[in-house]
Amino acid sequence: MHPLRRQRLIAVIFIVIVATVAVALVTYALRQNINLFFAPSQVVAGDAPAGTRIRVGGMVVEDSIVRAPGGLQTTFRVTDGPSEVIVTYTGILPDLFGENEAAVATGQLEPDGTFTATEVLAKHDENYMPPEVTDAMNKAMEKAHEARP
């Protein structure tokens, strides 16, 4: 390779590596700020600031959704496995919000450890399936449950 071209090739590789390292360091330093929400474990561990606007995200726990009679207030729990946070929200929930589905709530952490949300978003997973297949799967699951003594 011609020495001049070789020199320019090294310069090009240098630009790419330096830019990548710089961006990697910045994103690593800001990693908590880049996260859209806090996981319930972080909230329980006290890593999430109280009294300021934050987001909490996780899976909505089965049978935890309680709707206040005659109002729009809803209470539910979100979990990431080890920990749970109780969320209270007044307003209209997105269509895809439901039990065993992920949700992200924006709001404020109360002193008692519960979370008062001003906005709740549903998080969709990466699975796509026709309704017939889901029905068939649910039926198979029920059968498996019934077969068990």
Add this chain to the structure above:
Amino acid sequence: MARTRPLLPEWFHRLGSPKGFYQMTSSWMPWLAVTAAVLLLVGTVWGLGFAPQDAKQGNSFRIIYIHVPAAFLALAGYYVMAAAGAIGLVWKMKLAHMVMKAAAPLGAALTLISLVTGSLWGKPTWGTYWVWDARITSMLVLFFLYLGVIALHYAYTNGEAASKASAVLALVGTANIPIIYKSVDWWYTLHQPATIKLTQAPSMHPDMFYPLLVMIAGFYCFYALVLLLNTRSEILHRERRTRWVLDMAEGGRS
């Protein structure tokens, strides 16, 4: 005595000159156009008309047939642009600079399409048009990088300086591509992780997945077609005072 064989075949060197590139690609254009049109038409009809609806999202999931291919090509196209810029910088190849210039508006358009379609899908699915999560924000940065490359080209009156500056910007911006790709795995985002994975089966029913594959193939062909069209018009513009372009224009007029 044995003659030393050239490292690369003759047609490769011909493809490297603007004139040779223009003449060689002329015969490719109709084939690419027909392939892209057929794939996009089949994929659209199959995806929108015949693929089953999603159990949770209903019909709104069908925007995936535009959103995912556009996002794929927005990312892949950035590497095309940056690689062309690098080749232009190292080998001082005029054609590579022209390909880089041609790739920028195309990539910007595809990025905008994926941002807009994602936003339209986000409202019924998530409950919001926009959220500043890592995936969506890094995709917006990609859009601005494409716009920056376009703007730098027009900021210089000297063609070579313009190409050099935008090639350097394009190379710096490559740091953003792995971030976009891995953002959903590295951080908590609202955007879901990838459905189509490199090493595993897609987490999507085959009846929904095959039309998506057809659409992705169609978008690749469409990308190649538009990239060639843009490059060819750039070649004609830059070489407008040369003999071969003038001869061609004369021939076309008679």
